[in-house]
Amino acid sequence: MSDTSPSAAPSGKKSLLGQFAIRNSVPIAFIVAALCVAGILAALRMPSSVFPQTNFPRVVILVDNGVMPGDEMMATITRPIEEAMKDIPGAVTIRSATGRGSAEISVFFNWHVDMIQSELYVLGRLGQIRAQLPPTATTTTWRLTFSAFPIIGVSLTSPTRDITTLWEKARYDLKPRFLRINGVARVDLVGGRTPEYHVIIDPAKLLAANLDLAQVTDALQKNNLIAPAGMHEENYRLYLTTVDGRLRSIDDIEKLVVAVKEGHPILVRDFGRVERGPEPVFNVVTAEGVNAVLLNIRSHPEGSTLDIANALRKELAELRRELPPDMKLAFFYDQSLLVRDSVRSVWEAIIFGLVLSVLIIFVFLKNWGTTLTAIVVIPVTVLVTILAMKLVGMSFNLMTLGGIAAAIGLVIDDAIVVVEAIYAKVAAGRPRLDGIREAIGEIFHPLVGSTLTPVVVFIPLAFLEGLAGVFFRALAMTMVVSLLTSLVLAITLTPSLAGWFIRDREHLQHGHALKDAEGGPL
Template identity: 50%
Template sequence: MLGGYLAFTIPVSVLPSTNFPRILIAVDNGVMPIDQMMVTITRPIEEAVNSVPGLEEVRSTTSRGSAEINLFFNWHVDMFTTLQYVNAAIARVQPELPPSTTVVPNRMTFASFPIIGYSLTSDTVPQTQLWELATYDIKPRLNRLNGVSTVLVQGGQEPEFHIEPDPARLLAAGVTVTDILDAIKRTNLIDSPGLFERNHQLILGLVSGQVRTPAEIAAVVVKSTPAGIPVRVGDLGQVVPGVKPVYRIITANGKPAVLLNINRQPDSNTLDVASEVHQTLDEIRKTLPPGIEVKPFYDQSIIVGE
């Protein structure tokens, strides 16, 4: 009787649920040189996590703009608690790291690997639009599904705005590139100007200063001259639409593609998760613009089902 109950309730996957005593810390900081990465990011993080109980070995690999720090623990530690210790150590050292640094720690389990992969390709829709559809439309809907842990978007072209300052104008205005960056950071935010009470109600006000077009970025004031004349970003150069630099080319069936890799939660059932993902993507496919093909390129549930 117990065996029959377990046969229908125990999670099903290719590999068993295992708690490896290992945590991988992924670090990203744009295109910072390796020597600066090691001194300002990798080493401070290594020193911060050395105080985590049960740590036996630290291995790191640093490259231009990124680093991977592997923490190996003894098999007797509780990895859920240990991950909290690691997060606390990273939080303590985060203020000392460069502001643009992104640090993401993850436990290493069999569930860390995708169980399903889908590709988005098109001959008519640009790669920037494919990336936006995958990131802002498809990914949130998949993340809500029961049993889905993470959805990783790869490939495509991420749209952004490029500021191209003119050195002669910078020199004439007495402005540096850092001044331009600081001005945009001060402006590109949502803040509250205050609040007021009326009829026993508290009303909170919000003002958006977010820039959404090249013209809005060009209108940002960097400084004022002694005569009170504002110096704007557009006075120092031009702002043009662009895409984030691409260092890896991702294709599917010989075409540039955006990939969606879906990971399951450690205790979830691969067959159930895969069924929900396929059903949801079938629904999403009907709402996409014409000319977009959504096809699976990897499905672990087929192996499990067999």
């Protein structure tokens, strides 16, 4: 029979917490089990990367215009683009770098703007001034995020094949296969030399034909195209027609009519010759000491580095069987190795924390029931934290995994305090259920205070701005969720488990007596 004297009963609100946990132990266990299952599913589907996904306040515009001199690039391309970007809402700084045939313009915004909308503003302004730029200039615009950097790099090499053949193999065979992988956003080629046709003109013959280079260039452009030619209706059917004038071979180019003089066509072969060769190259890419073509693989912002790497390894295994024996595919960069090591380190920390907790609690309390009651909090807290990460759109990365690993040593504290308080009450002779109620009532306020202290320390990190906020926000959120989860479990799940696994004083004394008898002299 429990002691119901006024001196023994805790105050009203404090008693209700322990009473609630005891009366609702089955629903609490069911809810915790459901959260654990949801946490396991979330962990299996959680995307993984090295850093937290974020939108840096920067949009980059890359312009390519062949070999145009740098001062002309500055006057005709860089300055018009800079002037068009100045009054975009949220833009704070514009920086540019211009060289021969290329320019890079970076538009910086403040951290509070919607970067997707800002990128659309930049694209809109580029469209407005497109007519002012040279017709040969090509522009590329991208928003700076961590996904803008490659997660995996693959090299294609051969000791016998020329670099143009490697480029064609990478462009037309490997790149489409890699783009089919779920989560891959882009595959960029670095190195190699694109094949092209070179028209080599004899100046004397060109002058004798009374032609200039502009006429030759114009003829090549106008005769190397495919264009709609109109519509034809017949038998109640409408046919769309096209004219295909694309040049497909050296012979097609040499037979091209550039002009007609006195009724005689002047062909390209009359003043020059055509050769197939690689485009001019300004950099050299090698791997393992030979020329190579590199394929840089970039993921979607929501893509999982581990999933992409696993799928890519399977694809490479198939490609190696299909490639010629003298072609070799290999990784030269693999970000998934770092992510995999980080995930493994977290699970090692969890297992290590569980083992240490079991040993320490059992050494001091010498009771498996109390030990089990305390250590259950660690895996449950981790799974609930992972579920919360999934719900808010976070991923496994160095900061979130680091937050979970750092919290492992803290989440067990609340459960140990509760178990020790309950164990002390029961060992002092209080009935088990009364001991649970009294222990929860006595330690509730100190327990909440000790847990909220580190929470208050980490919460301000979630409101940092700039680059520091990008990294520490993820760390702070995982730490805070882990600590608050451990507090809730300590005052709900731990008392419920204590009601099942911790015995009354007679059972505890009987267990210790058996251990003493087994360990005593014969």
